[in-house]
Amino acid sequence: MRCVIFDLDGTLADTSGDLLAAANTCFEEMGESVRLTPEQDAGVALRGGRAMLTAGLTRAGILSDALVDQWYPRLLSAYEGALDVHTVFYPGALEAVEILRSQGYAVGICTNKPERLAEKLMQALGARDLFGSLVGADTLRTRKPDVAPYWAAVDRAGGTRNASLLVGDSDTDRNTAKAAGVPSILVTFAPPGDAVKALNPEGVIDHFDDLPKEVARLIG
Numbered sequence: 001m002r003c004v005i006f007d008l009d010g011t012l013a014d015t016s017g018d019l020l021a022a023a024n025t026c027f028e029e030m031g032e033s034v035r036l037t038p039e040q041d042a043g044v045a046l047r048g049g050r051a052m053l054t055a056g057l058t059r060a061g062i063l064s065d066a067l068v069d070q071w072y073p074r075l076l077s078a079y080e081g082a083l084d085v086h087t088v089f090y091p092g093a094l095e096a097v098e099i100l101r102s103q104g105y106a107v108g109i110c111t112n113k114p115e116r117l118a119e120k121l122m123q124a125l126g127a128r129d130l131f132g133s134l135v136g137a138d139t140l141r142t143r144k145p146d147v148a149p150y151w152a153a154v155d156r157a158g159g160t161r162n163a164s165l166l167v168g169d170s171d172t173d174r175n176t177a178k179a180a181g182v183p184s185i186l187v188t189f190a191p192p193g194d195a196v197k198a199l200n201p202e203g204v205i206d207h208f209d210d211l212p213k214e215v216a217r218l219i220g
Contacts, residue, residue: 001106002219003159005150006131007168008111008118009046010190012093013125016045017086022079023052026071027060034060043191046169048112049075080117084124090189092208097130099212108133108157110150112172115139132157145175163219165202167211174199183218185211 009015020036023045027034034056036044044055049072057063097107108131111118115136122128133156137143140152154164165183166173169190177184185203186196197204203214 001159001163002104003106003108003154003157003164004100004215004219005108005110005133005153005157005159005164005166006097007144007166007170007173008109008113008121009048010169011090011167011173011187012109013087013089013121014042014190015083015087015121016042018083019045019049019052019079021082021086022075023049023056025078026053026075027056029074030071032056032060032062046191049079076114076117080120083117083121087121087125089125089127090187090208092211094127094130096208096211097127100215101130103212103216105215106132106154106157106159108135108153108159110135110144110153110166110176112137112143132159144172145179147176147180150176150180165215165219169196171199174201177201185214185218 006012017038020038020041024035036052036056044051050068053068053071057067100107113136115138118134118136133153135149135153140148142148154161166177167185169187174184183202185205186201188194188196188204188206202218205211205214
């Protein structure tokens with residue numbers, strides 16, 4: 001079965017607001033005045049918890065690997081407690097998934113968010129049942145751009161490996177697809193925007209309305 005695998009953060013959903021809030025909780029508890037903002041740091045948020053801690057601690061002038069390691073579990077805890085307050089699916093995302101399903105594609109998720117948090121978020125947003133698989137950063141021993149999580153997402157969704165592709169928003173997704181020898185489609189509506197075109201993906205979309213035709217062009 002032809003198969004489309006999606007990244008989650010920055011691809012299916014804008015999760016930056018809740019991620020930034022979790023990081024700011026940590027800075028507040030540290031007694032630091034630094035705060036990350038959606039206007040400046042949405043792209044940082046979509047690179048994950050350690051990237052946010054690194055950015056904030058750098059601005060505070062107290063960056064160290066030890067502090068990042070110390071506060072990372074607290075960030076995950078804060079995020080888990082409020083992960084669907086600001087998060088929304090990008091316009092047309094779920095409609096595109098439904099169209100692909102109706103056309104006979106298997107669909108799944110491969111994310112570098114911890115599996116427990118990804119599952120909880122998709123359940124909270126009421127969309128988990130649309131996807132045949134969900135593989136997170138800690139589902140296996142490796143994470144993207146290693147190919148193993150991608151193949152697991154394809155297999156668990158019931159897809160055929162050589163008739164699959166990855167929809168994402170970053171060099172991590174591009175490199176994962178390249179390593180797997182499958183096409184990638186990158187979105188321009190999340191940070192870093194049009195800059196993803198420089199990664200030379202096989203496809204680019206500016207809106208999810210364009211996804212089904214791009215999928216058909218690339219894997220039939």
